[in-house]
Structures are given as structure tokens and as C-alpha cells.
Amino acid sequence: MAVKDISERLINFDIGEALKIRLENGLTLILKPISIFPITYIRTFAEVTSADDPKDRSGLAHITGSMFDEGIKTPTKEWDYNKIADFVESKGSVIQTHTNGIAIKTLSRYVVDMLEICRDVLVYSSFPEERLQKIKNDTITEIRSRKDDPRHELMNVFRENVYYGTPLTSPDIGYESSVASISRDEVIGFYLRFYRPENTTIVIAGDFNQAEVLGCIRKYFMDWKVEGEFHPNSYSFVPVPPKQLVMIKKQTFQSNIIFGHVGTTRENPDFYKLRVLETILGRGPLFYDRLSSQIREKNGLAYEVWGVLTRDADKFPGTVAIYIGTENKNRDKALQMAKDIVADFAANGPTLQELEGSKEYVLRSLFSQWETIEGYAYYLLNVVRFNKQFDFYREIARSVSELDLETARRLSGEYLRPDELITVIAGPE
Amino acid sequence: MRLLLLAFIAGLSGNLYVFSTDETQGDLERKIVKHTLSNGMKLVLLERHDAPVISCANVVHVGSVNEEAGYTGLAHMFEHMAFKGTRRIGTKNYEEEAKLLNKIDAVVDQILEEKSKGTEINKTKLEGLQGEFKRLQEEADKHVDSNEFGFLIEKNGGSGFNAFTSSDFTCYLVSMPSNKLELFIALEADRLLNPVLREFYKERDVVKEERRMSVEDQPLGKLVEEALSISFKAHPYGWPTVGHMSDLDSLTRSKAVEFYKKYYVPNNMVLAIVGDIDVKETIKLAEEYFGKIPRGSQPKRVATVEPIQEGERRVDVETTAQPAYGVVYHKPNSFSKDEAVFQCINEILANGRTSRLYKKLVKEQKSALYVGSMSNFPGYEYPNLFVVYSIPTTGHTVEEIEKVIDEEIELLKSQLVTDSELKSAKSRIQVNAIRQIDSTLMFAVQLASTESLTGDWSEMTKGLERIKSVTAEDIKRVATEYFKKSNRSVARLVTKAQTN
Numbered sequence: 031m032a033v034k035d036i037s038e039r040l041i042n043f044d045i046g047e048a049l050k051i052r053l054e055n056g057l058t059l060i061l062k063p064i065s066i067f068p069i070t071y072i073r074t075f076a077e078v079t080s081a082d083d084p085k086d087r088s089g090l091a092h093i094t095g096s097m098f099d100e101g102i103k104t105p106t107k108e109w110d111y112n113k114i115a116d117f118v119e120s121k122g123s124v125i126q127t128h129t130n131g132i133a134i135k136t137l138s139r140y141v142v143d144m145l146e147i148c149r150d151v152l153v154y155s156s157f158p159e160e161r162l163q164k165i166k167n168d169t170i171t172e173i174r175s176r177k178d179d180p181r182h183e184l185m186n187v188f189r190e191n192v193y194y195g196t197p198l199t200s201p202d203i204g205y206e207s208s209v210a211s212i213s214r215d216e217v218i219g220f221y222l223r224f225y226r227p228e229n230t231t232i233v234i235a236g237d238f239n240q241a242e243v244l245g246c247i248r249k250y251f252m253d254w255k256v257e258g259e260f261h262p263n264s265y266s267f268v269p270v271p272p273k274q275l276v277m278i279k280k281q282t283f284q285s286n287i288i289f290g291h292v293g294t295t296r297e298n299p300d301f302y303k304l305r306v307l308e309t310i311l312g313r314g315p316l317f318y319d320r321l322s323s324q325i326r327e328k329n330g331l332a333y334e335v336w337g338v339l340t341r342d343a344d345k346f347p348g349t350v351a352i353y354i355g356t357e358n359k360n361r362d363k364a365l366q367m368a369k370d371i372v373a374d375f376a377a378n379g380p381t382l383q384e385l386e387g388s389k390e391y392v393l394r395s396l397f398s399q400w401e402t403i404e405g406y407a408y409y410l411l412n413v414v415r416f417n418k419q420f421d422f423y424r425e426i427a428r429s430v431s432e433l434d435l436e437t438a439r440r441l442s443g444e445y446l447r448p449d450e451l452i453t454v455i456a457g458p459e
Numbered sequence: 460m461r462l463l464l465l466a467f468i469a470g471l472s473g474n475l476y477v478f479s480t481d482e483t484q485g486d487l488e489r490k491i492v493k494h495t496l497s498n499g500m501k502l503v504l505l506e507r508h509d510a511p512v513i514s515c516a517n518v519v520h521v522g523s524v525n526e527e528a529g530y531t532g533l534a535h536m537f538e539h540m541a542f543k544g545t546r547r548i549g550t551k552n553y554e555e556e557a558k559l560l561n562k563i564d565a566v567v568d569q570i571l572e573e574k575s576k577g578t579e580i581n582k583t584k585l586e587g588l589q590g591e592f593k594r595l596q597e598e599a600d601k602h603v604d605s606n607e608f609g610f611l612i613e614k615n616g617g618s619g620f621n622a623f624t625s626s627d628f629t630c631y632l633v634s635m636p637s638n639k640l641e642l643f644i645a646l647e648a649d650r651l652l653n654p655v656l657r658e659f660y661k662e663r664d665v666v667k668e669e670r671r672m673s674v675e676d677q678p679l680g681k682l683v684e685e686a687l688s689i690s691f692k693a694h695p696y697g698w699p700t701v702g703h704m705s706d707l708d709s710l711t712r713s714k715a716v717e718f719y720k721k722y723y724v725p726n727n728m729v730l731a732i733v734g735d736i737d738v739k740e741t742i743k744l745a746e747e748y749f750g751k752i753p754r755g756s757q758p759k760r761v762a763t764v765e766p767i768q769e770g771e772r773r774v775d776v777e778t779t780a781q782p783a784y785g786v787v788y789h790k791p792n793s794f795s796k797d798e799a800v801f802q803c804i805n806e807i808l809a810n811g812r813t814s815r816l817y818k819k820l821v822k823e824q825k826s827a828l829y830v831g832s833m834s835n836f837p838g839y840e841y842p843n844l845f846v847v848y849s850i851p852t853t854g855h856t857v858e859e860i861e862k863v864i865d866e867e868i869e870l871l872k873s874q875l876v877t878d879s880e881l882k883s884a885k886s887r888i889q890v891n892a893i894r895q896i897d898s899t900l901m902f903a904v905q906l907a908s909t910e911s912l913t914g915d916w917s918e919m920t921k922g923l924e925r926i927k928s929v930t931a932e933d934i935k936r937v938a939t940e941y942f943k944k945s946n947r948s949v950a951r952l953v954t955k956a957q958t959n
Contacts, residue, residue, distance in 0.1 A: 032614070066509065067893055111822060115812040120883050124811075130878035137524050137890055164825045171828045171852040172783065178678050284671040315620065318606040327605055330664030333672055336745035355672050391613060398618045398634070401898045 033386055033431050036393045040427035041165055045400075047050035048420050049240065049411060055255055056228025059247055060410045062235040064403055070141045070236030070445050071403045072148055075411055078224040080204075081197040081346060082263050086211070089204015090182060093165055093212055094220050095129040100161035104154040111161060118147060119433055125151075129202065131230070135404075138237040148232075149250035152225065159214050169209050176203070180278075181355070184286045184456040191452050192292055192349050195270030197263075226256040231414055235407040267292075267347055277455040285361040285457030289369070291349035291450040296343045300441060302392065302426050303433050304339045308443055309388040310380045311372070312337025312352060320371050324353060331364045332356045337372070339445055345415075350446060365455075369448070376446040379439030389430050396423055488917060492738045493910070496746055498754040499726025503906045503916050504741055505733045507899065511637045513734035514900040516909035517647060520729075521722035523700040524761055524838060529709065532702015533718050534667065535624040536710055539662050540629065542622070544608040545653040548646075553655070556602035559595055560657065564713050566592045567660075571709065592674040596660065603657055611646060615639045619900055624700055626838030628911055634900050637735035643745050647730075649746035651723060659712040667708075670701045678780035678952050686785050686950035687837060689772045690844055694765040696837055724755025731907035731916075733899045765789070765842060772948040783952040785848040786864060790941050793839035793915060798889040799925035800937040801834040801845055806884035807876055807934070808832050809847055810865065813883065815867050816847070824863065826855040839912055845941070857951045871938035875931040888926055 040303050083090045100111045109117070123136035124143055136144040147410040148160055176182040186201045193199040200208075232251075234243060269292055294304070312321035313336055325335045337352035352372060356364040380388070399405045413422040487505075494502045523534045546553050572589045573580060612620045616636040649704045669742055674680040684699050691697030702710075728941075730749075734742060768789055790801060797817045809816040809832035820827035830849040837843065910916040 036616075042560070069893060112813075112818065119811055119813040119887060120879075122886040124890075135894070164822075167825060167852050167854075168828050171850070174853060175781045175828070175850065178778075180676055283675040284668065315609065315618075317612060323605060326665055327661070329601070330661035331668070333665050333668035355668060357668060359670065387610075387614070394616055394618060401634075401900070 032242055033141075033389045033393065036390055037427045037431035040393060040396060042397050043423065045420055045423070047442070049244075050420070053227070053248070053386070055252065055451050056226075056413060057251055058231040059244075060231065060233040060407075060414055061240055061243060062233070062273075062406050062410055063238060063240055064235055064325070065237045065383070065402070066303060068081045068138045069403060070136055070138045070144075070234060070238045071407050072132075072134040072136070072141075072144060072232065072234050073404075073407050074133075074152055074230060074232045075415070076130045076149065076225045076230045077262065077345075078130050078229070079204040079344075079346070080129065080200060081265065082220075082224060083197075083200065083204070083208075084216075085190055086208055087204075087216060088200035088208040089202075090220050091129045091224075092203050092207065093162070093169060094217050094225075095127050095131070096165050096169070097157050097162060097217060098127045098132055098151045098155050100165065101156040102150045103153045103156040104150055107386060108156070109150075110158070114147065114151070118144070118364060122322070131225075138445075141234075141236075141238045141243060142150060145243065145246045145250055149254075152230075153251075153254045155221070157214055157217050157221070157344055157452075162212075162214050162217060166212060169203060170206050173206055173209070180280050180282050180286045180456045182453055183278060183280075184288055187456075188288045188290070188349075188351070188454045191276055191454065192290065193269060193270040194272040194441040196267050197223065197265050198267075198346055205343065214459055222256060223260075226260055227254050228260050229262070231411060233407045233411045235403045237411070240261075265346075272452055274452060276452070276454045277459070278454065279459050280456045282457050285358050285455060287354045287356070287361065287365055287368075287453070287455050288351055289365075289451045289453040290341075290349050291341055291447055291452060293341065293343055293348040293350045295345060296340070296412075297345065298343075300445070301340065301343065301430070301438070302429050304439055304445055306385070306388045306392050306433055307380065307429055307438060307445075308337065308339040309331050309391055310384045311339070311375050311411075311446075314388065315391060316331060320375065321352065321368060324371060325356075325367055326365055327365070329364075331360050331367070332411065333362075335368070361444055361455070361457065365453070369451070372446060372451075375450045376443050376448050379435070379442035382435050385433070385435055385438050386454075389433060392430055393427060396426060491906070491916065492796070493916065494742050494745075494940075496725065496750055498750060498752055499724075500745075500749050500752070501729040501910060502742065502745055503729060503731040503910050504736060504738050504904070505731075505902075506736055506738055507733060508735050511735050512634055512899070513637050513640055513643070513732055513736055514634045514898075514903040515632065515643060515647075515730065515732050516529075516900070516903040517631045517728060517730045517906040518911040519631075519723055520627075520630055520727045520911045521718075521758065522625050522838065523698055524626045524695045524841065525722060525758070526695060526698065526812060529706060531586045531698045532670075532700070532716060532882045533707040533710060533715060534629060534704065535700050536663065536666055536707070537715050537718055537723075538622050538624045538629050538668060540659060540715060541650055541654060541657045542606075542609055544604070544655055545649045546655055547612065547649065547653070549607045549655065549657060550602055551604055552602045555584050556599055556655075556657065558563045558597040559602070559927075560655075560712065563592065563595045563599060563660075564711065566595060567711050568713075571711070577788075591658075599657070605658075608646070608650065612643075615642055617643075626696055626700060626841045628908060630904055630908060632900060632904055634734075640736060640741065644744050644748045648752065651725070651728070651749070652752050654719060654723075656712050656715050656719075659715065663707060663710055665909075666701065667704065670704060672709065674699065674701065675704075678776070678778045679783060681776050681778070682785060682950050682952045685774045685776050686787055686846075686948060689774050689950070690768075690787050690789070690948045691765055694763050694841060695761060696765075696843060697843060700837075719900075720755070722758050722857045724758070726754050727758055731903040731910070733903045733906070757791055760842060768946050768948075771944050772777050773951075774948070775951050775953045776945040777955050778952055779955060780849065780952060782857045782954060783848070783850050784860045784864075785844045785846060785950045786947055787836070787844040787859070787950075788941050788943075788947045789842060790834070790845050791842050793835045793843070794918070797933075798834070799922065799936050801924065802888055802926055803884050803929045804871065804879060804885050804934055804938065805832050805834050807880050808871065811887060815870075816849070816864060819867065820849060820860065821861055824859075826851055826859050826863070829853050830860075830864075857953065861949070863889050868938065868942045871934060872942065874935075876934050878931070881929070881931055881934075885926055885929070889923060892923060
């Protein structure tokens with residue numbers, strides 16, 4: 031009954047006014063006015079990931095994204111990084127760079143100024159050589175720093191092994207050697223190839239005047255054109271069978287353990303059903319998923335333990351991953367306990383009670399994504415990226431509420447494959 | 460609790476002042492209702508009918524600062540236990556369970572007594588007691604309905620059900636559908652009135668894993684712990700909120716119950732609810748459920764005063780990790796007249812990409828990957844620390860970083876900051892304040908914590924007013940008064956090779 035109620039609430043929910051436009055140059059715009067706080071959030075998103083890094087240039091997408099606000103040269107102004115930062119912060123705004131674009135959060139009264147700076151960094155970045163060296167050096171320091179955190183290293187090695195033989199094997203940030211060899215020409219070439227209007231979406235959510243913002247967008251972005259046609263990369267994602275067990279020797283007080291295998295994409299029609307299943311297995315609230323309740327609550331073996339079926343799933347396949355951080359002396363016990371839970375879940379799936387509770391939780395959590403303006407922005411961005419309508423939540427509500435026990439059990443066995451698990455352990459030998 | 464703890468403390472430390480814009484400040488002050496129940500528990504309520512949701516934050520004015528030596532980590536431990544249920548929730552048979560819990564307490568006391576004998580320990584006796592402890596715990600577990608409390612919250616549409624412990628206070632938070640207001644109040648009152656600290660020793664193991672993860676295997680976690688430890692030789696701000704490992708081993712259920720009775724009294728709590736409520740109805744329900752909890756003795760403030768520091772203190776943490784640098788200066792608490800000045804210094808010195816240290820270290824010299832600062836570390840209520848921290852880039856050293864930070868701090872003492880720097884800093888403080896409260900749950904947390912610590916939630920807005928009046932001369936005066944070498948401690952993460 032509860033699932034039905036909440037599903038109906040979602041189906042009857044109205045997300046309100048939102049606008050999607052595609053400009054003549056191929057740029058996609060999404061506008062979502064929300065008047066909760068006098069703030070506006072602007073996010074530009076190009077379809078590019080570290081999987082697009084050329085061979086031996088792992089980290090190029092990351093470096094290119096990091097360079098956006100390091101200098102601009104427009105037909106009317108040439109600003110260095112200092113002037114960009116001074117301008118943005120003098121308006122009390124914040125700009126962040128990402129591999130796939132930029133994000134700006136601003137008081138709504140400065141939204142026009144920030145749209146102009148958004149255009150400048152996205153279209154007229156000058157990628158100064160001196161700043162590239164600085165960004166590369168920072169990135170190398172960060173790569174080294176991450177090695178100080180056993181969990182970072184664990185995740186990197188897991189990724190390398192799970193995605194072995196595919197373009198997703200390298201860490202987003204790259205390796206010291208690959209980052210050191212990236213040149214300015216390569217950054218500019220990468221930028222021109224991927225950061226172009228027909229491969230970009232801009233989403234603006236917050237307290238703004240829609241007509242004014244639309245006018246600004248047309249004025250600032252209408253003339254953005256990049257020569258040639260855009261051809262996205264196409265990849266084969268057939269991983270080569272990797273090692274089954276990898277040990278990272280670390281003198282730590284805790285052993286960090288992860289195991290799993292390649293998962294599925296977000297485009298999979300079963301995606302939200304898998305969210306229901308992973309909530310039962312290892313990402314449920316308040317530690318009553320199977321992994322947490324057994325390993326943490328009943329046995330006190332870990333502070334952090336989780337298991338998911340859709341980790342990092344996007345247009346590329348994500349991973350099935352189970353993580354445990356446990357005292358070294360409990361390593362074997364915790365690992366065996368987790369593997370037993372996974373094997374049982376794959377073989378038998380959930381109980382009816384677990385299934386209904388999880389469906390309810392997943393449906394309810396759809397509401398919570400709209401608590402902030404960023405939440406709205408990312409929801410709308412993703413429905414557009416995956417060619418869905420703004421009311422995609424209704425489709426999710428139907429898909430989740432219709433999930434029956436038989437299907438759930440079939441999906442558990444289909445997407446969770448204990449015989450393909452790769453295990454990585456970081457800790458003392 | 461739990462995963463939110465560190466992120467939240469990072470977000471809260473530094474700026475207790477939150478609010479938006481001048482034009483809406485008056486509206487807000489008119490709409491917020493403060494009410495004190497007959498037993499002294501305070502309510503701060505704000506009606507907002509944008510969505511059928513209520514965001515609730517219950518702040519108990521107790522943190523790690525209230526712990527005793529030898530029992531560090533108890534405030535945080537109790538926060539974990541507050542999710543374990545009550546006499547009615549989380550149990551299949553409370554009467555039987557209670558008997559077993561009492562027996563467990565008795566055995567634990569005997570184990571601790573035996574362990575305290577040092578070289579005189581009777582190993583056979585100890586092993587027997589430990590076996591008995593294990594057996595009784597397994598018996599007690601049979602009566603536990605694990606996570607029932609959280610399950611009830613979730614089942615009724617709750618989200619974000621969580622908690623965190625800071626040096627000064629403990630906060631329990633959740634969002635619920637607005638038609639579940641009475642249920643929320645009833646459940647929250649029950650867990651305050653009738654908590655049962657079941658599964659205590661298993662949860663203690665979980666907390667020990669939390670410590671291993673966040674401190675012992677994290678070089679930066681170790682650095683923070685060392686910096687606090689050398690800065691406060693008397694005041695409990697020097698203790699880690701998660702607790703020392705050996706103290707965690709000594710925590711007992713009976714000690715936690717003692718702690719609860721002393722601090723979890725209604726007159727030491729503030730509940731803030733923001734959302735789709737009717738204020739009068741909410742007060743009525745609160746009186747009906749929370750009003751049953753008897754008023755307790757008002758917990759005393761910490762009497763220990765940190766002696767004036769009379770010389771620089773330094774610590775190097777040797778590690779194989781990347782180096783890092785931190786310097787901390789003693790300063791007054793966050794309610795002092797000069798706090799607004801420290802907030803402006805924070806912005807001008809190291810917060811944001813136009814700050815002086817960011818420009819110098821990160822942009823110009825390229826010697827730092829990151830530099831930042833914060834006021835009010837590790838807490839707000841008692842005299843605390845102003846912190847500047849940085850991570851050098853590859854090929855650069857903590858010595859280079861320290862030199863530049865020292866030079867910039869000296870400049871604050873010798874020259875007035877420019878008008879444009881000060882104006883920009885004030886503007887950024889205002890925007891940061893808005894960003895911190897762009898969800899109603901965070902707004903409820905800010906209301907409850909400000910009311911709890913200051914006795915007046917409107918300090919949120921008054922703090923911003925004080926920032927408007929900060930002058931360049933104020934900054935020079937405060938920097939000169941507090942940023943003295945004798946008043947500081949330096950903590951460095953250095954690679955082993957560097958010190959050998």
C-alpha cells in the first residue's frame with residue numbers, strides 16, 4: 031500500500047515550469063526557475079570523460095577541464111586567472127571547473143555577469159602555457175597525495191582491474207608520467223574536439239528572470255561555433271579477464287577491501303530496479319541493508335561497509351562493488367562474511383518484505399533530490415542527457431512500483447555474479 | 460554520527476553566522492517563533508509551506524568538551540547509541556533484555572577491574588569473564604530488533620535521519636513528511652526519555668573502526684589531532700571528538716548512562732523545526748510529548764581555562780605521506796566582540812581564490828596545492844583557535860610555506876588592508892552564509908545550534924551586522940594582538956627522510 035501511495039504521489043507530482051531549448055549551433059539549454067533562495071546555479075556539461083583520453087595521455091580530460099578559468103582571450107578583453115577570480119569573487123560568486131565543464135553559483139542579482147563569464151571561460155579559454163605547467167604540477171602532487179589515502183589507492187587498483195582492457199581502466203586524474211607529458215597543443219586539440227556547442231548542455235536553476243536569462247544566453251552563445259563535425263568516440267567495453275585477487279601492501283591499522291565486477295549503464299531499463307536491489311544488499315539507510323546489518327551492526331567489524339550494483343554507472347558501464355574497512359585481524363572474517371552475503375543474494379534475491387521496503391525508500395528518495403537548486407539542475411541535466419522527458423520521475427515510479435519478487439530474484443542473479451568477483455585488499459601482508 | 464560528521468564539522472567551523480539578504484532578514488525575524496516548554500526545552504519554529512515537508516534538528520548542548528579525562532569519545536559514542544532504540548522500540552522483550560544488559564554491565568566491571576591489576580592479572584579469570592561476557596551478549600542479542608527505530612522513521616517517509624557530534628554540541632536531524640509531525644515528536648521524545656543503550660559494546664567496536672579510518676590511517680587526521688593536543692594542555696578542546704583508542708576500550712554502558720542522565724535533560728536541548736507546520740499546533744504537541752520529560756539539573760559549563768601560552772609550540776608528525784603544514788593561534792570564543800574581525804581576516808588571508816595566501820602560494824609561487832584558514836576551531840563556545848593550513852606542491856617544502864604564511868600574517872599587522880579587499884571579503888561572507896542554508900534541514904541545524912550556544916538564534920543575523928562595521932584598523936589591531944609567535948602552535952606532516 032505504501033509503495034502504491036508514494037508511487038502515485040510521484041506520478042501526480044508536478045515539477046513545475048522548466049524549459050529546454052536547442053540553439054541553432056546545437057547548444058542545449060535547460061532553464062528551471064525556482065524561487066527558494068536568491069541564488070542561481072549555472073552548470074555547463076560537455077559529453078566527455080577520461081575514457082576519451084588518448085593512449086598514454088591519461089589525465090588529459092581532467093587537465094583540460096581544470097584549465098578553463100586560467101585565462102581568457104575574447105574579441106574585447108584578455109584576462110588572466112587573477113582577473114577572472116577577482117571579477118567572480120567580487121560578486122560574491124564561486125566558479126568551479128570540472129572535466130566536463132564549469133559550475134557557477136551566484137547571487138541571482140549577478141546572474142547576467144556570471145553568464146558572460148561562463149561564456150568567456152567556455153568559449154574563449156586561452157590555456158596559457160605557464161598555467162598549464164602549474165596545473166600539471168598540482169595534479170601530480172594530488173596523485174601522490176591520494177596514495178597516502180589507502181582507500182584512494184584501493185579504488186584506483188580496483189578500477190584498473192575491473193575495467194582492464196577498456197578505456198575506463200585509468201584513473202580520471204591520470205598517472206604522474208602521463209600528466210607530465212601533456213602539452214598545450216594536446217590540451218587545445220582535446221578542447222576543440224569535445225567542448226563544442228553540439229556536445230554541450232547548459233542548465234540554469236534558481237531564482238532568475240527567465241526572459242532576461244534566455245536573452246543573455248542567445249546573445250552570449252549564439253555565435254559559438256567550432257569548425258568541422260563532431261564525432262564522439264565509440265568504444266568496445268569487453269574487459270579482458272583480470273586477476274581475481276590483488277594485494278596492495280600497506281602498513282595500516284585497518285584493511286581496506288573491495289570486490290566486484292563490471293556492472294551496467296544508466297541507460298539500462300533495469301537501472302532503477304537495480305537501485306532497489308542494491309538498497310537491500312548494501313546501500314540502504316540506517317544500516318539495515320544486509321551488509322551493514324550483518325558486518326557493522328551485528329558483528330561490529332566495520333565502521334564503513336557498503337555494496338552497490340550501479341557504482342559510477344553513466345553512459346559507460348559502472349561497477350558492482352562491495353567495500354569494507356576493518357581492523358586487520360578481522361580481515362578474513364569480514365571478507366568471508368561479505369562474500370557469503372553476496373552469494374546468497376545472487377542465488378536467492380530479496381525477501382518480499384525487503385523488496386517492498388526498498389521500493390518505498392527508492393521512490394521517496396527521488397523527492398529528496400529536489401531539496402536544493404543543484405539537485406534540480408542535475409536531475410534535469412541527466413534526463414536530457416539520457417533523452418528522457420522532464421517528468422521521467424513518473425516513468426521511474428512506474429518501473430519501481432511494478433518490480434515483483436520473481437523479477438527481483440532474476441535480476442539479482444543476472445547482475446550479481448559471484449564467480450566473476452575481483453578482490454582488492456590494501457593492508458599489511 | 461556517522462558519515463556526516465567530518466564533513467559537517469568542516470562546514471560549521473568558521474562561521475556561525477548565516478543569513479541571506481537585507482531585504483528578507485526582517486521577514487525572517489518576524490516569522491521565527493521561539494518557545495520554551497515548561498521543562499525548559501526550547502523550540503525554534505519557522506513556518507514555510509513551499510513543500511509538505513518538515514526539517515527537524517534537535518541540538519543537545521553537550522559535546523566532547525564535556526567529557527572527563529579517561530573517557531574521551533563518550534559524547535560521540537552516546538550519539539551512536541541514540542539510534543539503538545528505547546524500552547518499546549528495538550526490543551522483542553525488554554524485561555528479559557534489561558536483565559541481561561545489567562548482567563553484562565556487572566561482568567564488564569569485573570573485566571575492567573581485572574585488567575587494571577597490570578602484572579597481577581589473573582589470565583584464567585579474565586578469560587572466563589570474557590567468555591561469560593560473550594555468552595551474555597549473544598543472549599541479549601536474541602531480544603534485539605535491530606534498527607527498528609530508524610526503520611520506523613524511514614517507513615514513515617523520513618529522510619536524512621542522521622546525527623553528528625562536535626566539540627560543543629550534538630545534533631540529531633531528520634526530514635519528515637509534514638503529516639508525520641506528531642509521530643516524529645513522539646519518537647524523538649521516546650528516545651530522549653527512554654533510551655536503551657543496547658548493543659553498546661558492538662557499537663564501541665564500530666567507533667574504533669571509525670577512529671582507525673579517520674585518524675590512524677589518515678596522515679591529515681593525525682596532524683589535526685596532534686595540533687589540538689599541543690595547543691590545549693588544559694582545556695578539553697585538545698581532546699579528539701572520536702576519542703583516544705585506549706579510552707574507547709574503557710567506555711562502559713553504565714558510564715554512558717551516567718553521561719546521558721547528566722546532559723540529556725530537556726533544559727539542555729533546543730529543537731528547531733522548519734517547514735510545513737502550524738506553530739501553535741506544534742507547540743501543543745511538543746508540550747504533550749516532550750513536556751513529560753522531567754527538567755534536570757542545568758549542566759555546568761567547563762570550568763577549565765586554558766593558561767596563556769608563553770612560547771611557540773611545534774610538533775612534527777613523521778610519515779611516509781605527502782607533507783602538510785598547519786599553524787594555529789589562540790583567540791577568544793566565537794561570541795567575542797572581535798569574532799567579526801576574525802571572519803574578515805579569514806576571507807582576506809586564505810579563503811577563496813582572491814585571498815592573499817592563495818594568490819601568493821598557489822598562483823604566483825606555485826609552491827602550494829592548497830591553502831585555507833578557519834576561525835573557531837575546534838569549537839565555538841570556549842576560547843578557540845584560528846587556523847591556517849596548506850599542502851605544498853611536489854618539489855616544495857613546508858619550510859617555504861611557513862615562511863610565506865608568516866610574511867603575510869606580518870603584513871596584516873603592519874599595513875592596513877585595502878578598502879576593496881575588505882568590501883569583497885564582506886560580500887563573500889554574506890554569500891557563503893546563504894550557501895550554507897540552501898536546504899531547510901541545514902537551516903534548522905543552524906537555528907538550533909545558534910540558539911543552543913548563544914541563547915539567541917538571531918545571533919545568526921546579528922553576526923552579519925557586526926561584519927558590516929569591521930574596519931581595516933580593526934583587522935590590524937586584532938592581527939597584532941593575537942597573531943604572535945608566543946601564542947601559536949605549528950604542526951607539520953613531514954616525510955621520515957626529511958627528519959632523519
